[in-house]
Amino acid sequence: MSGKGSVRFQRVVRKHGDFIALKGIDFDIRPGEFFALLGPSGSGKSTTLRLMAGLDKPTEGQIFFDGHDVTSLDAQDRDVAMVFQSYALYPHMTVAQNIAFPLEMAKLPKARIGAEVAEAARKVRIDHLLDRKPGQLSGGQQQRCALARAIVRKAGLFLLDEPLSNLDAKLRLETRAELKKLQRNLGVTTVYVTHDQEEALTLADRMAVFMEGEIVQIGSPAEVFARPNSLDVAAFIGSPPMNLMQAEIRDGVPCLAGHPLPVTAPVGTGGIVVGVRPSAVVVGDSGIPCTVDLVENLGDSGILDLTFDGGTARARIGDPTLFAEGQRLHMSFASRDIHLFDAVSGRRLGQDAP
Template sequence: MAKVLLEDIKRRFNNVTAIEEISFEIPDGEFWVLVGPSGCGKSTILRTIAGLETATSGNLFIGDRLVNNIPARARDVAMVFQNYALYPHMTVAENIAFGLKMRKINPKIIQERVVNVARSLSLDHLLDRKPKQLSGGQQQRVALGRAIAREPQVFLLDEPLSNLDAQLRDDTRAELKQLHQQLGITTIYVTHDQVEAMTLADKIVVLSGGRIQQIGEPQAIYARPANQMVATFLGNPPMNILPAIYKNDGFDVNGQLLEIPVFMRENLQLRQGQSVDLGIRPEHISINNDSISTENSGLLVEVKLVEPLGRETLIRVSLPNSSVLLNVQLGGNIRLHPGDRLALQLDLNQLFVFDPKTGERILPHN
């Protein structure tokens, strides 16, 4: 096991910049997740760590060793890809043992590792089967087992669950977390799925456009996103963004005034008439059942879509005469229909203010 350190890593393909000025350090034994939209550079970073890509500039350390010019086979890392890359003519046991045999490990040690790894992944009853006789989840566990058997310093996973169905993905995700707790191998995991990132990671690296947007613990990033991109990417449903204008000690949202609390006014440094983007998460919006009036802390809206999900109901609403839509997360026993008009109450203590030009967070300050 080992720490992983990236110092100002850049990767360019001709005139295209894939990653720019990437720097972070993953402590020994931690599970970090690189997350972001397609094309943000997360897989390029992983492949650079693995030695499958060469950094244009910058330094990469695994443990205390500078590995810039060390080939992939000598970096002591194991990588699991999106496609399982199992050998169809080999059994489960032979697939798990393949990397060890290529390294000419003692056959007795190979046998012990195969048995131990198979047991930890609940594959011990499948050792004589071939990949075509396995389910997708079982094949993925074989691919994991082949990597684990090598006992690498670093474990790299490139969207390993994306080919699984929803239930199997949830089950395998839980198995991965338990496996990491058992093995304690430094793990770097790439995904575009923010649910996987939130549930698996010790820390998340949020990427966009080849640059780091924010690094932190999942709940800390969710509670205090650095900018609008992070705020809308993490969270399901995503954070609502409302264009507004600051005036009269409040925010004008499509002609409706949100009168903001005194404590918030004291921290704002906005000029009258300044445009801002307001952010509020769906779970921080409720229905004002007392009155059709929003009392300057909410908005009048019309229901467009209702999605009952059992213990909760998601609704999509629109502001009058506007294309702006909001997602609202309510209790499961609510009964609403498209066309219903509602007065929504916003929890202004949970309101975010962003600069619409840069996307940076203006409020809260910390």
């Protein structure tokens, strides 16, 4: 793939001694895309970002920017700006001096530096804080200062490694929305590492899901959410996670607690795991008998923990005050909301698209 701001990884392996941190990953990032690397701790996300930045080199495989092989290029020779989880601001310098730093290094004229710093600070809304030191800023302001320092470099590629993880919940939501707008306005290809699926789902145009040094699925957040291609991805994406329930097959029909589900099992499959998102569990008078173990009140909605013969499930409900612990009711699922997985391989099984 070519075009300004495209990235390609081709069979990239990274070993640390005997340990294989990346087992041969392939992906393409399109110009201008907001691309998230999502996965549990230790799955290889930061390793991938460091390889992109040139801070680390692959053991095998190749990396291309805009169609050019950059595998052996050092960090300073790549057109990238990186923001780390810890903002790495210089504590003795003011905000303005911190933002100006890459431009001073590049020996730009003073007047030009002043103008660029002012513009970048305005974009991330810290133009009123230019004379402060990092120690006099909130976490969110420090984070925006680090972003401004990345912006002035006008790099072709933005690499962000968990940039919001030091912020409290409210500030994280606000900064997340600002970051999305900023990236849209700048139009610069952005690679964003997170283990927070909600961040990836809300920010990314597309995302790669990492597990144990491999990319297990790539797609838009909507695609990955709607059609997780394995049990692992199904269990990882969505909050609360998808209910995964071992089914019995009777005459080719998966059953839970003896109740047939409105889907057919692909021929020749052994064990089947049925997946249903909590938001798709319908509680009422018909379907599988179950008991309410716990009612969680989330304020504007709620979650029910349900037990049925042979398993447990969670249901998202509108009004938690309508339910009580110990209550007996029934649950059912529409066929379009049912995901089927092979119990042995964990792979998604072909069925009507949900």
